[in-house]
Amino acid sequence: MNRSPLTGQRLLATFLLGCILLNYPLLFLFDLHASLLGIPLLYAYIFLAWGGLIALMAWIVEHRSD
Amino acid sequence: MLQGWFIIATSFAYLGVLFAIAWYSDRRADAGHSVIANPTIYALSLAVYCTTWTYYGSVGRAAATGIGFLPIYLGPTLMLALWWFVMLKIIRIAKINRLTSIADFVAARYGKSQLLGGLVTVIAVVGAIPYIALQLKAVSSSLSILLNYPDIVMPARADTVPLLQDSTLYVALIMAAFTILFGTRHLDATERHEGMVAAIAFESVVKLLAFIAVGLFVTFSLYDGFADIFERARMAPQLEGLLSFNGNYSSWASLTFLSMAAIMLLPRQFQIVVVENVDENHLRRAIWMFPLYLLLINLFVLPIALGGLLHFGGAGVDADTFVLTLPMAFQQQWLALLVFIGGLSAATGMVIVETIALSTMICNDLIMPTMLRWQWLGLSRRTDLSWQLLNIRRWAIVMILLLGYLYFRVASEAYALVGIGLISFSAVAQFAPVIVGALYWKGGTRPGALAGLAAGFLVWGYTLLIPSFAKSGWLPLDFIEHGLFGIELLRPQQLFGLSGLDEITHCLFWSMFANIGAYLGVSLLRQQNAREAGQATLFVDALSAPQAHGARIWRGSARLEELLPLIGRFLGPKRARTALNQYAQRRGVASLEDLKADADLVVYAESLLAGAIGSASARVMVASVVKEEALGLDEVMNILDEASQVRAYSRQLERQSQELSAATRNLRAANERLKELDRLKDDFMSTITHELRTPLTSIRAFSEMLHDDPRTELAERKRFLGIIVAETERLTRLINQVLDLAKIESGKAIWHTSEVDLRQVIQHSLDATSQLFKERSVALTVKLPQTVPPIIADRDRLMQVMINLLSNAVKFCDPESGKVEVRLEGRDAKLRVDVVDNGPGIRSEDQAIIFEKFRQGGRGSDVLTTKPQGTGLGLAISLQIIENLGGRLWVESAPEEGRAGTMFSFTLPTQARENKMAREGEV
Numbered sequence: 004m005n006r007s008p009l010t011g012q013r014l015l016a017t018f019l020l021g022c023i024l025l026n027y028p029l030l031f032l033f034d035l036h037a038s039l040l041g042i043p044l045l046y047a048y049i050f051l052a053w054g055g056l057i058a059l060m061a062w063i064v065e066h067r068s069d
Numbered sequence: 070m071l072q073g074w075f076i077i078a079t080s081f082a083y084l085g086v087l088f089a090i091a092w093y094s095d096r097r098a099d100a101g102h103s104v105i106a107n108p109t110i111y112a113l114s115l116a117v118y119c120t121t122w123t124y125y126g127s128v129g130r131a132a133a134t135g136i137g138f139l140p141i142y143l144g145p146t147l148m149l150a151l152w153w154f155v156m157l158k159i160i161r162i163a164k165i166n167r168l169t170s171i172a173d174f175v176a177a178r179y180g181k182s183q184l185l186g187g188l189v190t191v192i193a194v195v196g197a198i199p200y201i202a203l204q205l206k207a208v209s210s211s212l213s214i215l216l217n218y219p220d221i222v223m224p225a226r227a228d229t230v231p232l233l234q235d236s237t238l239y240v241a242l243i244m245a246a247f248t249i250l251f252g253t254r255h256l257d258a259t260e261r262h263e264g265m266v267a268a269i270a271f272e273s274v275v276k277l278l279a280f281i282a283v284g285l286f287v288t289f290s291l292y293d294g295f296a297d298i299f300e301r302a303r304m305a306p307q308l309e310g311l312l313s314f315n316g317n318y319s320s321w322a323s324l325t326f327l328s329m330a331a332i333m334l335l336p337r338q339f340q341i342v343v344v345e346n347v348d349e350n351h352l353r354r355a356i357w358m359f360p361l362y363l364l365l366i367n368l369f370v371l372p373i374a375l376g377g378l379l380h381f382g383g384a385g386v387d388a389d390t391f392v393l394t395l396p397m398a399f400q401q402q403w404l405a406l407l408v409f410i411g412g413l414s415a416a417t418g419m420v421i422v423e424t425i426a427l428s429t430m431i432c433n434d435l436i437m438p439t440m441l442r443w444q445w446l447g448l449s450r451r452t453d454l455s456w457q458l459l460n461i462r463r464w465a466i467v468m469i470l471l472l473g474y475l476y477f478r479v480a481s482e483a484y485a486l487v488g489i490g491l492i493s494f495s496a497v498a499q500f501a502p503v504i505v506g507a508l509y510w511k512g513g514t515r516p517g518a519l520a521g522l523a524a525g526f527l528v529w530g531y532t533l534l535i536p537s538f539a540k541s542g543w544l545p546l547d548f549i550e551h552g553l554f555g556i557e558l559l560r561p562q563q564l565f566g567l568s569g570l571d572e573i574t575h576c577l578f579w580s581m582f583a584n585i586g587a588y589l590g591v592s593l594l595r596q597q598n599a600r601e602a603g604q605a606t607l608f609v610d611a612l613s614a615p616q617a618h619g620a621r622i623w624r625g626s627a628r629l630e631e632l633l634p635l636i637g638r639f640l641g642p643k644r645a646r647t648a649l650n651q652y653a654q655r656r657g658v659a660s661l662e663d664l665k666a667d668a669d670l671v672v673y674a675e676s677l678l679a680g681a682i683g684s685a686s687a688r689v690m691v692a693s694v695v696k697e698e699a700l701g702l703d704e705v706m707n708i709l710d711e712a713s714q715v716r717a718y719s720r721q722l723e724r725q726s727q728e729l730s731a732a733t734r735n736l737r738a739a740n741e742r743l744k745e746l747d748r749l750k751d752d753f754m755s756t757i758t759h760e761l762r763t764p765l766t767s768i769r770a771f772s773e774m775l776h777d778d779p780r781t782e783l784a785e786r787k788r789f790l791g792i793i794v795a796e797t798e799r800l801t802r803l804i805n806q807v808l809d810l811a812k813i814e815s816g817k818a819i820w821h822t823s824e825v826d827l828r829q830v831i832q833h834s835l836d837a838t839s840q841l842f843k844e845r846s847v848a849l850t851v852k853l854p855q856t857v858p859p860i861i862a863d864r865d866r867l868m869q870v871m872i873n874l875l876s877n878a879v880k881f882c883d884p885e886s887g888k889v890e891v892r893l894e895g896r897d898a899k900l901r902v903d904v905v906d907n908g909p910g911i912r913s914e915d916q917a918i919i920f921e922k923f924r925q926g927g928r929g930s931d932v933l934t935t936k937p938q939g940t941g942l943g944l945a946i947s948l949q950i951i952e953n954l955g956g957r958l959w960v961e962s963a964p965e966e967g968r969a970g971t972m973f974s975f976t977l978p979t980q981a982r983e984n985k986m987a988r989e990g991e992v
Binding site for chain 1: 354
């Protein structure tokens, strides 16, 4: 597999970012009685963060400018 | 109306479809057109991770804990980002060493230990049994609920049904038969299961679509979208708690960790991700597509859970069945049937892959090593054991499913689906320390790995598995409440008084504490032995050293006549010959019999055997027929050092050869350039002789006329002599210019540098050429600033350039109403001079060549057809002069765009001290 060192480092950074985004205390911050378009804020946040991470990972491994 | 026979028939038809897909893919693979050699199929097959736990259990979990079902899917998402390093390494190692299971992987890493492989197998099997029970429970209960359609009746407790009337038993047996058909049809037990992977990928699509169908039905048909469901849940007092973080953060983190370990270490994940991997580049797509799958299959979990709770309330409907019972409650029989098929997909996918993986482990790492020790079985005399291997695997599959069924009867009632699954996850997590150590720490030893695994496994059994039996009423409960032997400190779920954690986090903490502690502690007790050190290097350096150097860590003598029958016993004699023939071809040996039984061959034979019976047994088998010399640790270390030195040398060699080829390229380019220069010189010589001959011819012609005809009239004579003088002058000028150019080019020209005011130079040049302007009546515009900074330059040379540019401008400007403009401006420590005419302009393709020698600008038309005026050296000399003075000379013209006129410009630096000419002048 053709491995660019930059791709690996970006994925590592994404992993760390995900660990922070989807854990205490950031989850605690969003655990409010509020909602986004009718969806409880906590759920909306988790699914958005999750989707964002996936999009980021897809971009990192699939784009071939390097 | 759904009839029982119709449901059963549909289920079998669906299994038939799966089988057809598998059969077709196997056929395609045999024909060389692999269906699964596709990154999307690979990513989909990874979704075997999503079992009935996800399909039915997530909703149940969400109905109890709200968001608590999610960490099981967030963990894998995070882990996939690391697969780029970790999984790639595992796949490389497994391929090089032909490792076919996680037990084999661990055994191979810690010195090819049979004992270790056996221990990993036992943990994996015991850990997987609750998980298989979960699938059986989900399928049988969904089947029994659907059979009662349209009534919604919860299934009876498992332990109250007589054994032979229990449909779960038949589900288990049918699944066993199906798995045997799927996974053990081929004689060649080492090959990958192409057909199975294709069927698994198909099942992943089915279960995703079925689940999303229910989700859409509940969200948009029963309710008015997501917001509506959440709004109603907010109104219901008993549901409000599910909308916020319900639970504690420590169990959130521990579930995330568990699922991160599970996605790599579950036997079925290892099978699909590593063993069945066709091309490691497929990882690239899996890294994002598999998390995307997880996100999609979880999107509707909460709406279904909340919808089910809102609809059924506390009416005795198990939340684990909402996915099925909600469509049933609204008489959606086809949707209910689709849901059942989706659940069947989820369950069969898991059971097939898990039992195939486990049966390989049981056969290779548990039964084979034992049988090979028992001489009285006579295995060593049999010539073909490959059928026996497959039979062992088949019996192992039946046994695993029956054990799963047993656990289902005994213990499953006390837990929801997810609860059972988490027991399995915690068992599998025990592999994490030895695997991470295997990949990144060279110091781990066999006793360390054994101690770590055993300690972790025992703690897991004590804190999680045995209590699960107790909670189901099969063991006395006071053992949980008051501890072993009545010792409070030994209460299994509050070990040493640790309370306040949920049982999974509690087990995870203590088992990891014991596991990691024992692994590190025992590993550090003693020095590694030679084989451990060799394997450690092989594994830890797998990515940096792609070539296997296993062959080098072996010394001894072997005979082909003994190796060939040995391989033949396990692979079948025919396949053994084929494999060794291929090896012989690769080594460039004509036939099998000519093969030298050297270290490479022995290592190859061992890896062939490892694929069939596991690396540890293969080691023992090979050792039984070859004479080996024991290598000491020092020797192994020396060999490894040597190997890494060889690698360093080869890298150095590679770099040098790259440098060499770069140098060759440069030399070739220089040679081309020299040839070009040579050609240019020849051109120059022929041009210059031509240029010299023209005036000479006319001088000679007129001189001969004067000489031959003494009666020529005086006026005529004067005219002839005038021409001769003019031509002589032209000749002199030409020769001077050629000499001049040669001097400048060779750097031998003498430069008289001084401070020069460029305004004065321009003014004097204009004075010198004023006659020319008058003759052709060309209008001249001059724009000079009041003062400019002085420059250090050769005044006469600058005059030469200016006069050349001015006379060119006059020559080529518009013949009717010629206009020439001269501008001077100082900017950015530079002086810039523009000489602009309003002639026809120079085409862009000619702009590059007009600065070459004897290439005169035929402006606005072809160079060759325009009659040349002047020597054709002026611009070439000007360019040399300006460049020597550290400046730049260029031309701008665009006749193609319809703009007339040409602008010649040059710039000179005002800090003339620093320019090239000045430096040369001082030397």
